[in-house]
Amino acid sequence: MVAEAIEIKKIKRNKGEISLADLVTKESGTEVYGCYQCQKCSTGCPTNFAMDILPHQIVRMVQLGLEKDVLTSKTIWVCASCYTCSTRCPNDIDIAYIMDALKKMALTHKVSLGEKDISTFHSSFLSSIKELGRVHELGMVRQYKIRSGGIFKDIPAIIKEAKLGWRMFRKGKLRLSPLRIKGVKDIKEIFQRGNL
C-alpha cells in the first residue's frame, strides 16, 4: 500500500510561469498550501490500495511542483470521487476536486496517462451524451470496449462480462435501442461550450 520511492522529475518551467500549486489552487478553488500532511485523506480513501501515490502525497507533490509524477499517476484516475477525503480534511482542502483538476491537466498536457482505459471510459460515456443527450448503457459499453481494445485483450474476461450482460438483458435491464432526447441541439451547444 505504501507508494514506492518515485524518481523525482520536474518539468522544466520557464521563468515567470505560474507554479503548479498556484495553478491547481486556481483550478480547484481550494488552497493547496493549506495541507500539513495529517494523512487523514489517505487513511480514509477507499481506493488507496489501488493507488501508486497516496492522496496526501499527491497534494505534497503539487506543493513541490512535481508535475510529471502527479499527472502520470494512476491515483488521479482510480480516485472514485467519493469525497471522503474532502469531507474529512481538517483544513478544508478539496482533495477530490484536486484529483479532477489533475485529470483535466493530464489530458490537456497530453501526458502518458496512468490509467488510459479509465480516461477512455469517460470519453465513451460523454460521446453517448453528446449524441443522444442521455447515456445508452449498451452502446456506451460497446464503444468503450472497442476503443480500449478490451475486445482483444482478455478473452475470458470478455466472455464473463458478456454472460453478465446477457443475464441483465434477460432481466429487462438493458435497453437495446438508444433514446435520443428532443433537445440534442442544446447538448451539442453545451459540449461546444466546454470545447469538446
Next chain:
Amino acid sequence: MKVSYFPGCSLHGTAREYGESIEAVCKILGIELKELDDWNCCGASSAHSTNEELAIALAARNLVMAGESGLKDLIIPCAACFQRTKVAEHTLLNNPDSYKDFAFKGEVKPKDLLSFICEDITFNVVKERIRKPLTGLKAVCYYGCLTMRPPKITGAKDYENPQNMDHLMEILGVEVYPWSYKTDCCGGSLVLTRPDIIRTLVNKLYEVALETGAECIVTACPLCQGNLDQRQEEISREFKKDYYLPIFYFTELMGLAMGDSEVDKWVGRHLVDPRRLLKSKNLL
C-alpha cells in the same frame, strides 16, 4: 402532492426496478411524479473528470427546466445525479455571472428521494400505509457516498452516521443493525474499468454486513445496488465464498410492506434473487 422527477439514465436501464418501485410507492403515498420533460444526463463522474463547464452546464439544463415547471421540488433518486445537480445549483446561485445563459434563482429545490420521503412525506405517513410489516427481515442500510458528500454541497447533516434509511426500514418492521460501513464507497463507476477494485470493496462490505447478523443490504443508489447485486457471483468466486446477500432498493421494501402487487416483478430483476429470502420469512 406534485413534484418534478428526474430519474436519470440508469433508471431506464440497469436500475429499472428502482424506477418501477419508486413509481408504485409514490402512487401509494399520494405523490404525483411529473417526469422532467426531455431531461438530459447529468454527466455523472465522466463530465466532472473531463471539463468543469460541461459538468455544470449539463446539470444546469435540467435545473433550469425544472425551475420553469412551476413545481417547487425536484426529486432525484440517483445519488450521482443528485450530487451533480446540487453542485450545479450551488454554482448557479453563487457564481451567476459564469453561467448567465442558465437562468436559475432557486425556483426549484433538488432533493434526494430518501430525504424527501423521510422528511417531506414523513415517517408517520409511511407508517399509515403499511399493510404487512417486514417482521423477521434482518438488514443493514447502505447509504453510499454521493447523497451526503460533500456536506457543504448536499446539505446533509449526518454524513458520517446517517440514520434516516435505518429509521424508515425500522418503521417497515425490518430489524436494522448498525454498522460502520454505511457510507463506505462501493467504487461507483470504476466498475466497468476496474472491476477488481469493486470486488475488493464490495467483498469487504459483504463481510462486515454478515458480521452484524444481517441477511440483506438495503440501498438508496442505483450504482451501489448494481455493484453489490450484479457482481456477487464473481466476488464469491474470487474470494472463495458462497455469498447469498440480497440487495434491495429501499423503495422495494416499502412497496413490499405497503402490499404492492408488483414486488415480485421488481425483485425478480435482481441478479441475486431475493425471493428465496423473502419466502423464507413469509413476506412473499
